[in-house]
Amino acid sequence: MKRLNGILLPHRKRTESRMTEDLPMPEIVRIPMLMHMGAPCEPCVKPGDPVTVGQKIGSMIHEFSAPIHASVSGKVKAISQYQTQNSKLVPCVEIEPDGLQTLYAGIRPPKLETKEDLIRAVRESGCVGLGGAGFPTHVKLNTTNQIDMLILNGAECEPYLTTDCRLMTEAADEIIGGVCLLMKLLGIKETRIGIEANKPAAIAQLSEACEEFVDVKIVPLPPKYPQGAEKVIVYHTCGRVVPEGKIPADVGVIVMNVSTCAFIYRYSKTGMPLVTRCVTVDGNAVKRPCNLRVPIGAPVGELLEFAECDMDSVHQMLSGGPMMGQALYSTDQPVTKQQNGLLAMKAAKKVHATACIRCGRCMQACPLDLMPMELERGFRTKDVVSLKKHHVHLCMGCGCCSYVCPAKRPLAESIQLAKLLPGTKGGAAT
Amino acid sequence: MNQMLVSASPHERAPLPTWHIMLCVLLALLPAAAAGCVNFGYRALLLLSVTVGTAIFWEFLCRIIMKREQTVGDLSAAVTGLLLGMNLPPDLPLWQAAVGSFVAIVVVKQLFGGLGQNFANPTVVARIVLMLSFTADMTAFRDPNTDAVSSATPLVTGASYWDLFLGNTAGCLGETCALALILGGIYLWLRGIISPAAPLSFVGSFALCTWLAGNDPLSQVLSGGLLLGAIFMATDYVTTPLTAKGKILFGIGGGCLTFVIRQFGGYPEGVSFAILLMNLLTPYIDRISMTKPFGTTEPREKEVRSDA
Numbered sequence: 001m002k003r004l005n006g007i008l009l010p011h012r013k014r015t016e017s018r019m020t021e022d023l024p025m026p027e028i029v030r031i032p033m034l035m036h037m038g039a040p041c042e043p044c045v046k047p048g049d050p051v052t053v054g055q056k057i058g059s060m061i062h063e064f065s066a067p068i069h070a071s072v073s074g075k076v077k078a079i080s081q082y083q084t085q086n087s088k089l090v091p092c093v094e095i096e097p098d099g100l101q102t103l104y105a106g107i108r109p110p111k112l113e114t115k116e117d118l119i120r121a122v123r124e125s126g127c128v129g130l131g132g133a134g135f136p137t138h139v140k141l142n143t144t145n146q147i148d149m150l151i152l153n154g155a156e157c158e159p160y161l162t163t164d165c166r167l168m169t170e171a172a173d174e175i176i177g178g179v180c181l182l183m184k185l186l187g188i189k190e191t192r193i194g195i196e197a198n199k200p201a202a203i204a205q206l207s208e209a210c211e212e213f214v215d216v217k218i219v220p221l222p223p224k225y226p227q228g229a230e231k232v233i234v235y236h237t238c239g240r241v242v243p244e245g246k247i248p249a250d251v252g253v254i255v256m257n258v259s260t261c262a263f264i265y266r267y268s269k270t271g272m273p274l275v276t277r278c279v280t281v282d283g284n285a286v287k288r289p290c291n292l293r294v295p296i297g298a299p300v301g302e303l304l305e306f307a308e309c310d311m312d313s314v315h316q317m318l319s320g321g322p323m324m325g326q327a328l329y330s331t332d333q334p335v336t337k338q339q340n341g342l343l344a345m346k347a348a349k350k351v352h353a354t355a356c357i358r359c360g361r362c363m364q365a366c367p368l369d370l371m372p373m374e375l376e377r378g379f380r381t382k383d384v385v386s387l388k389k390h391h392v393h394l395c396m397g398c399g400c401c402s403y404v405c406p407a408k409r410p411l412a413e414s415i416q417l418a419k420l421l422p423g424t425k426g427g428a429a430t
Numbered sequence: 431m432n433q434m435l436v437s438a439s440p441h442e443r444a445p446l447p448t449w450h451i452m453l454c455v456l457l458a459l460l461p462a463a464a465a466g467c468v469n470f471g472y473r474a475l476l477l478l479s480v481t482v483g484t485a486i487f488w489e490f491l492c493r494i495i496m497k498r499e500q501t502v503g504d505l506s507a508a509v510t511g512l513l514l515g516m517n518l519p520p521d522l523p524l525w526q527a528a529v530g531s532f533v534a535i536v537v538v539k540q541l542f543g544g545l546g547q548n549f550a551n552p553t554v555v556a557r558i559v560l561m562l563s564f565t566a567d568m569t570a571f572r573d574p575n576t577d578a579v580s581s582a583t584p585l586v587t588g589a590s591y592w593d594l595f596l597g598n599t600a601g602c603l604g605e606t607c608a609l610a611l612i613l614g615g616i617y618l619w620l621r622g623i624i625s626p627a628a629p630l631s632f633v634g635s636f637a638l639c640t641w642l643a644g645n646d647p648l649s650q651v652l653s654g655g656l657l658l659g660a661i662f663m664a665t666d667y668v669t670t671p672l673t674a675k676g677k678i679l680f681g682i683g684g685g686c687l688t689f690v691i692r693q694f695g696g697y698p699e700g701v702s703f704a705i706l707l708m709n710l711l712t713p714y715i716d717r718i719s720m721t722k723p724f725g726t727t728e729p730r731e732k733e734v735r736s737d738a
Contacts, residue, residue: 316435327436355546368724399440413438
């Protein structure tokens with residue numbers, strides 16, 4: 001089988017053998033009402049209200065969304081405005097923790113007997129894709145397509161990040177428990193778990209945990225970025241091609257991050273909604289890189305402090321990995337549901353774009369066989385016809401083209417901007 | 431605390447800038463250039479210094495006059511200069527060499543917008559211009575063994591395989607030593623700078639045509655500028671196709687054209703003309719050899735056609 005293109009990156013997984021630690025209680029948590037793909041939630045608490053862990057504080061006003069719960073017990077200090085990383089202004093519930101972590105009274109394991117039960121429970125849990133994109137999980141599960149394959153994404157192909165690797169090593173049983181639950185309730189026949197071959201410990205632990213299940217298969221993937229991209233992992237684990245403009249469900253597949261799957265299992269046992277998550281704290285300004293279990297909404301500055309980061313040398317902070325992560329603008333910004341990494345980087349040499357030499361490296365790196373240099377030119381000249389001809393909307397923004405470009409051209413950035421030009425949507429040229 | 435830098439992803443870049451690629455090409459050319467200097471003496475070294483020096487100078491001057499960002503540092507002018515020097519007879523008058531680098535850098539490269547914008551290989555065009563302008567000087571080849579100047583290359587005189595392989599023959603400065611050229615090509619291939627598709631298909635198709643025509647393919651491949659052209663000029667990023675399929679088409683076209691010109695043409699040497707013609711065809715080859723993006727059903731070319 002043909003392998004899709006990709007690039008070899010330095011892995012820099014310094015935290016892969018560190019046990020996950022708990023972050024000490026932060027002084028304040030700020031919980032934005034948009035931590036998922038879709039519509040923002042509406043706050044359902046007022047300043048001064050007491051809240052408890054797991055209490056709903058943001059309710060869905062649209063089906064394509066996910067509710068939001070308090071991650072600490074304490075008092076609502078204010079409802080402020082928060083600017084997300086893509087510049088949307090959303091309400092944000094600020095909670096002053098009392099340190100007691102009192103649990104919300106209404107927390108009990110959900111009744112899970114049918115597919116509808118599962119989807120309702122997942123919707124109530126506030127679960128979103130924990131791999132980074134934050135797609136509401138109940139929307140993904142509530143498909144009318146016939147699904148026969150569940151693919152768990154344990155690729156974790158970004159440098160530095162190791163939260164999924166730690167989860168697979170520390171809690172393989174939870175992942176397999178989640179797999180069994182999903183397979184039973186959704187009537188899925190087969191599961192494949194894709195893991196980059198650079199995580200032998202994770203592969204060993206998971207293989208042991210799923211030994212007795214014949215229809216769960218571990219697929220080692222080449223350690224080549226971006227193995228974790230949805231279309232890439234679907235193709236490399238089961239050989240199915242997700243056609244242009246379609247989603248994995250259209251080829252009978254549901255793709256889910258390993259940590260999302262483990263969360264669904266934990267929720268089925270405890271009924272505790274999504275209020276904490278694991279974050280890798282690393283980067284060349286961090287002295288003690290670590291994996292932290294963090295209440296959602298904790299300020300990133302406190303994580304960096306815990307990891308003994310030299311704040312004076314930090315030049316850039318990233319939410320996520322270096323390839324697809326987004327730059328943070330302040331240490332007060334909260335940890336969100338989708339954030340799998342927090343990197344603090346020292347000042348790097350400024351990159352300076354020079355002329356394209358047509359070396360073709362961007363093309364050879366593109367996992368989807370696009371022509372990034374043509375797309376960049378199409379963006380510069382605002383040539384919508386050419387952008388459509390070269391399938392601009394297929395680009396998933398993995399950044400391989402920018403990474404390899406010897407002229408340091410901003411290819412991935414231009415292509416993302418090109419997708420916003422009017423008239424580029426809507427498939428092939430007409 | 432510092433102001434945080436907010437920039438678009440990816441936040442890491444590969445440590446291979448343009449000047450590094452050009453430096454690798456310079457390194458790969460060095461063995462053949464050195465072999466030329468050994469065979470033809472100090473005059474060869476002088477000629478190379480002149481072509482490299484003037485190429486850098488023209489680039490520098492051009493960028494100043496055009497009020498553009500200075501690009502001498504990307505080393506592409508140095509590569510063009512060295513490659514041009516290697517394509518000239520070692521005894522060419524130095525002022526003619528300077529004219530050659532003017533044509534390459536100013537006329538072919540900078541007037542079209544600089545690196546990446548030229549449609550033809552600067553070295554190839556400069557060589558052709560010199561050939562047509564100073565035919566006598568451009569065809570006065572010195573035999574390194576006897577130092578006798580003759581007007582014929584081994585293409586027409588014939589020489590032993592071993593002499594051809596080591597470069598112990600008359601010819602252009604950097605094209606005679608097949609061994610050094612092949613070593614340079616292998617180095618570039620191993621470093622991931624060039625793909626072997628174009629050189630192999632170029633040499634392969636040429637050898638096949640020569641054999642079919644009843645000539646000796648090995649001596650034809652080893653003599654003249656074939657290896658220099660196939661390894662270093664048919665792999666120029668700017669003026670050759672992008673995809674592997676396109677590169678193979680380019681190589682086959684170049685090989686066949688070289689054969690036709692050598693066999694039936696008035697000039698003894700056809701590599702430069704073949705490469706120039708293929709350079710002109712490159713945009714069309716690119717069109718018919720585009721890859722199909724993952725998950726799409728129609729190849730891009732069909733859509734391009736239906737639009738036209």
